[in-house]
Structure formats: C-alpha cells, structure tokens
Amino acid sequence: MAERDALLSVEDLRVEFWTSRGTIHAVNGITFDIAPGETLGIVGESGCGKSVTALALMGILPRAGRVTTGSALFGDRDLIQLSDKEMRDIRGREIAMIFQDPMTSLNPVLTIGRQIREALETHFDMSKREAEDRAAELIDRVGIPSAHQRLRDYPHQFSGGMRQRAMIAMALACKPKVLIADEPTTALDVTIQAQILNLLRELVAEENAALIMITHDLGVVAGMCERVHVMYAGMFMETGTTRQLFARPRHPYTLGLLQSIPRLDAARKTRLHPIEGAPRDMLRPPAACPFQPRCRFEVEASSQEVPPLEEIERGHKVACFNPVPEDEWQNLRKQAVAP
Amino acid sequence: MVGTFVFVALFAPLIAPYDPLHQDLSLLNGGCCPGPSAEHLFGVDPLGRDLFSRVVYGARYSLLIGVVSVAVGLSIGLLIGAVAGYAGGWVDSVLMRLMDIMLSIPGLLLAIGIVAALGPGLVQIMIAVGVTQIPIFARLLRGSILSTKETDYILAARSIGIRGRVILSSHVIPNSISPVIVQGTLALATAIIDVAGLGFLGLGPQDPSTPEWGTMLTDTTRYLQTAPFLALIPGAAIVISVLGFNLIGDGLREALDPRFRGRA
Numbered sequence: 003m004a005e006r007d008a009l010l011s012v013e014d015l016r017v018e019f020w021t022s023r024g025t026i027h028a029v030n031g032i033t034f035d036i037a038p039g040e041t042l043g044i045v046g047e048s049g050c051g052k053s054v055t056a057l058a059l060m061g062i063l064p065r066a067g068r069v070t071t072g073s074a075l076f077g078d079r080d081l082i083q084l085s086d087k088e089m090r091d092i093r094g095r096e097i098a099m100i101f102q103d104p105m106t107s108l109n110p111v112l113t114i115g116r117q118i119r120e121a122l123e124t125h126f127d128m129s130k131r132e133a134e135d136r137a138a139e140l141i142d143r144v145g146i147p148s149a150h151q152r153l154r155d156y157p158h159q160f161s162g163g164m165r166q167r168a169m170i171a172m173a174l175a176c177k178p179k180v181l182i183a184d185e186p187t188t189a190l191d192v193t194i195q196a197q198i199l200n201l202l203r204e205l206v207a208e209e210n211a212a213l214i215m216i217t218h219d220l221g222v223v224a225g226m227c228e229r230v231h232v233m234y235a236g237m238f239m240e241t242g243t244t245r246q247l248f249a250r251p252r253h254p255y256t257l258g259l260l261q262s263i264p265r266l267d268a269a270r271k272t273r274l275h276p277i278e279g280a281p282r283d284m285l286r287p288p289a290a291c292p293f294q295p296r297c298r299f300e301v302e303a304s305s306q307e308v309p310p311l312e313e314i315e316r317g318h319k320v321a322c323f324n325p326v327p328e329d330e331w332q333n334l335r336k337q338a339v340a341p
Numbered sequence: 342m343v344g345t346f347v348f349v350a351l352f353a354p355l356i357a358p359y360d361p362l363h364q365d366l367s368l369l370n371g372g373c374c375p376g377p378s379a380e381h382l383f384g385v386d387p388l389g390r391d392l393f394s395r396v397v398y399g400a401r402y403s404l405l406i407g408v409v410s411v412a413v414g415l416s417i418g419l420l421i422g423a424v425a426g427y428a429g430g431w432v433d434s435v436l437m438r439l440m441d442i443m444l445s446i447p448g449l450l451l452a453i454g455i456v457a458a459l460g461p462g463l464v465q466i467m468i469a470v471g472v473t474q475i476p477i478f479a480r481l482l483r484g485s486i487l488s489t490k491e492t493d494y495i496l497a498a499r500s501i502g503i504r505g506r507v508i509l510s511s512h513v514i515p516n517s518i519s520p521v522i523v524q525g526t527l528a529l530a531t532a533i534i535d536v537a538g539l540g541f542l543g544l545g546p547q548d549p550s551t552p553e554w555g556t557m558l559t560d561t562t563r564y565l566q567t568a569p570f571l572a573l574i575p576g577a578a579i580v581i582s583v584l585g586f587n588l589i590g591d592g593l594r595e596a597l598d599p600r601f602r603g604r605a
Contacts, residue, residue, distance in 0.1 A: 094501030107493040121501040
C-alpha cells in the first residue's frame with residue numbers, strides 16, 4: 003500500500019455494553035486508518051463487533067453502549083471526544099453510513115424525496131426547491147429512472163434494490179468524505195448485489211471518498227477492498243492487503259473463513275469446512291486468544307495471554323502465537339481442486 | 342353512520358320538527374304516553390315533549406361531550422406519552438406508574454369520583470371522562486414510540502445528523518400516531534357511553550330538561566312498562582353512534598397504513 007495521509011485513524015477503540023447479564027466487551031481495542039479514495043474491508047462473523055464499530059464511529063451507539071477508551075482522529079478532531087452537537091454536524095455531512103437492511107432503514111411514512119432532502123436541508127442552507135433538484139440528481143445518479151416522479155414515492159413502492167440505491171443517495175447527499183457501508187448487500191439478491199457494489203465503487207472513485215466496507219462476505223471483500231481487517235470477538239485477528247490475505251492467510255481464523263466458502267473448482271462431493279464451535283462469550287474481557295477454543299493451531303501461550311497484532315511481512319499483520327504456515331492455504335486448495 | 346350522526350348534530354334545529362324543550366301537555370290527555378305517530382315520529386315523552394326532536398338535539402350533546410372529553414384525554418395523554426417514551430429512564434418510570442395507578446381505578450368509577458369532587462354538570466362530565474382517558478392514550482403512544490425508536494430508519498435518520506427534536510416530530514411521532522388516532526375514535530364511543538352512564542346516574546347536566554341521551558333514559562325508567570319506546574329510542578341512538586365510531590376506528594386503522602394508501 004502506498005503511504006497516503008490518513009483521513010480517519012482509529013486507535014485502540016474499545017466499546018462496552020452494559021446489560022443485565024453483565025458487561026459485554028463488544029470491541030476490544032482495534033486500530034486502523036483509512037485514506038481518501040481507499041476501500042477498507044472489515045470482515046467477521048455475526049456478533050463480532052463490526053457494526054458496533056461503525057455505530058461507535060458515528061456516535062450513535064445505543065444507550066447501553068459506551069466507548070471506554072480509544073480515539074478516532076478525523077482531521078484534527080477526535081470523533082470520540084466531540085460533543086453531541088459537534089458530532090451531529092459531522093454525521094451525514096462528513097461521515098455517512100449505509101445500513102444493512104434497506105427494507106427497514108427508510109421511514110415508511112415519508113416520501114423518498116423528503117428523506118433525501120432532509121440531509122441536505124439539515125447540513126446546507128438549501129431551499130426546498132434546490133434540495134429537491136439535488137435529490138433528483140442523486141436519485142438519477144444512483145440509477146433510478148424518472149427521478150422527479152420517484153421522489154414522490156413512498157418506500158413501499160420501491161423494490162429492495164431501489165431502496166438500497168435510495169439509501170446510498172441519502173448517504174451521498176452531502177458528499178461525505180468517509181462512507182461506512184454496513185453489510186450493504188446482505189439483504190439483496192445476488193444480481194442486485196453486483197449492481198450495488200459496482201455503483202458504490204464508481205461513486206467512491208468519483209468523489210475520492212474513503213469507503214469502509216463492513217461485511218461477512220469474503221467475495222465482496224475480494225472484489226471491492228484494497229485492505230482487509232479480519233475481526234473476531236471485537237479484535238482484529240489479521241490485517242493486510244486483500245492480495246496478501248487471500249493468497250497467504252496466516253491466522254487460523256482467516257484460513258477457516260476461506261475454507262468455509264464453496265468453490266466452483268472444487269472436486270465433486272468435496273465437503274465444506276465449517277469453523278467448529280460457537281463464537282466466544284463476550285461477557286468476559288479477553289484474557290487469551292479469543293479464537294483459541296475453536297483453533298486447531300493452538301499452542302500453550304494461546305490460552306494464557308492475548309496475542310499481539312504483529313507485522314509478519316510489509317503491511318500484513320497477524321495476531322497469533324502460531325501462525326498458519328505460509329503455503330498452507332495454497333496446499334489445501336490444491337487438494338480440494340478436482341484432479 | 343357517523344356522517345349521519347354528525348350531520349344530525351350540526352343541523353339539529355333544521356331537522357327537529359319541534360322545540361325539544363317545548364311541553365305540550367294536551368298531548369298527554371289520552372294517558373301516558375302517545376306512541377309514534379305521523380306528527381310525532383318517536384312519540385311524546387311524559388312531559389309532552391316531542392321525542393324525535395329531543396333525540397336529534399341529544400346528538401349535539403353527545404357529540405360535543407364526546408369530542409371535548411376525548412380532546413382533553415388525548416392532548417394530555419399524548420404529551421405524557423411522548424415525554425415518557427422519548428425521555429425514557431426515571432421520567433418514564435414515574436409517569437407510567439402514575440398512569441398505572443389511574444388505570445387501576447375503573448374508568449366510570451374514576452369519572453364518578455371526579456364529578457363528585459367537582460359537582461355535577463356538563464363541563465365537569467367532560468373533564469371527568471377526559472381524565473379517565475389520559476392513561477390509555479399515554480400508554481399507547483409511549484409503547485408505540487418505544488418500538489419506533491428502535492427501528493433502523495430512526496438510526497438512519499440519526500446517521501445523517503438530524504436533530505433529536507426533528508427526529509421526534511417528523512420521524513418518530515408520525516410512525517407512532519396511527520394506533521392513537523384509531524384509539525381516539527374508539528375512545529369517542531366509550532366517552533359517549535360513559536357520559537350517557539353518568540347522565541343516567543343523575544350526574545349529568547343539572548337542568549333536567551337538557552336533551553341528553555343518558556338523562557333521557559333516567560327520566561323514562563318509570564314508564565318502561567307503559568311506554569318502552571321512551572327508553573328504547575335514546576338507547577338505540579347511543580348504540581348506533583357508538584357502533585358508528587367503532588367502525589370508523591377500524592376503517593381509519595386501515596386507511597392510515599401507508600401500505601394501503603392509493604390502492605383503494
């Protein structure tokens with residue numbers, strides 16, 4: 003990766019939730035940065051803290067959630083320290099977010115146009131007329147035909163793909179510098195997924211915005227991202243360029259994720275390899291490698307302390323006491339491919 | 342049905358053939374009480390007043406009392422519900438326990454208590470019935486707001502930096518209000534019954550000549566055997582108007598759902 007000035011740099015972010023069952027350690031010290039025009043992937047299974055990270059950065063955690071430590075420098079401002087009011091000016095204007103489920107993320111009683119205009123009217127001193135024109139422009143840009151008429155429609159008159167396009171239009175309304183996409187394609191069918199991803203890629207390139215892709219779909223990551231962070235139990239297990247991670251995964255969890263994807267070139271009747279066991283109970287703060295109970299590469303140290311995230315090659319970091327051998331994945335693949 | 346009801350209430354003086362207060366005792370010469378006839382559609386009451394005219398004028402009172410008392414209950418209830426639902430925390434707990442206390446007293450009993458405290462009369466009845474409706478609306482709006490607050494689109498609205506107050510007024514409330522409106526029309530029906538009930542118990546308007554349906558029922562109990570129509574007709578008026586408001590409530594429930602909008 004070329005060294006570019008970071009637009010947003012997150013340092014040792016920790017988020018906790020207070021519940022009746024105890025404190026949930028949702029995010030346990032993650033560090034990353036992102037430059038303009040870059041697409042960064044954060045992958046992990048459900049409940050590993052991906053979405054919470056996004057909400058924490060936006061400052062819209064649910065009431066029970068608190069950022070306990072960490073900073074998120076955006077320019078010279080720390081998003082974590084900003085007051086509610088200052089944060090409100092940044093939300094939507096500088097950092098915007100696309101949500102997972104377009105079916106529920108639009109207000110059913112307001113028209114699409116009204117909802118897109120709202121962001122514009124909140125952040126710019128736009129008249130209704132100007133905002134309307136800009137909203138039509140946006141709707142047109144995200145590929146919805148006859149923009150002016152569609153602005154008067156209600157969300158239920160839109161299909162799932164169109165709603166997600168409308169959500170993207172809303173997020174892009176104020177030309178934000180950072181766009182956080184939280185599983186933007188999970189709720190869509192495959193053909194629409196490809197269209198939405200293409201659209202996002204184009205728009206990010208056009209605006210030179212930074213895109214944080216949060217997903218559990220490694221295929222999406224492979225197609226979209228330059229760098230990937232693999233998250234597990236609120237920590238980064240492995241980070242590196244997409245090429246590095248897909249060619250030489252070094253963390254057992256990354257390997258497990260890759261092995262669990264069906265392959266077209268696999269021999270017939272080859273079985274998929276799920277990762278055994280269930281995700282870690284997040285009620286205790288991490289005291290050992292969180293993946294240790296499910297890991298076939300565990301060593302003694304794994305159950306005694308938290309492995310630090312260490313660089314093993316340029317730009318490629320792994321948090322593991324016993325990283326997977328460099329050629330393990332390639333060998334496993336060769337075995338699986340039909341002779 | 343409600344349309345007829347409101348129309349009758351509004352144009353009572355034009356519809357009613359006689360003055361509802363006018364007593365024509367000569368009509369009672371043949372004994373009490375002359376039943377329905379061509380001149381007097383619903384017959385004549387024991388004081389020689391035209392029952393049809395009285396029922397027609399009664400619609401005015403019922404509608405007035407119903408609307409005012411629901412308005413009282415609705416406005417205060419909405420305020421409490423919105424504050425409790427949006428603020429949460431201890432504010433919510435205190436307000437809702439208060440509402441629970443009010444709800445634990447049977448509505449009519451509470452109304453009787455309030456009338457007893459304020460003294461009988463038209464205004465007092467409206468206040469009493471209104472107050473009994475407060476907790477119903479407050480709870481309803483609070484529950485509705487709580488579930489709306491957790492939806493993704495509220496999160497999405499926050500994520501584009503909209504102010505809390507604006508979110509409450511333009512996102513949360515419009516999505517929470519429809520059950521309240523439906524409840525409002527249903528409450529109108531309950532209010533009419535409650536008012537008639539209070540009237541029947543003699544806590545209604547103090548002027549006995551006021552053509553209020555509940556009061557009319559009381560006045561005629563003595564004549565039930567000789568002239569049952571005297572009680573049946575105001576009773577039927579109550580039933581029809583209450584049924585009408587209930588049906589309107591059901592209709593509104595469907596109409597207010599934007600998914601049904603523009604498809605009828």
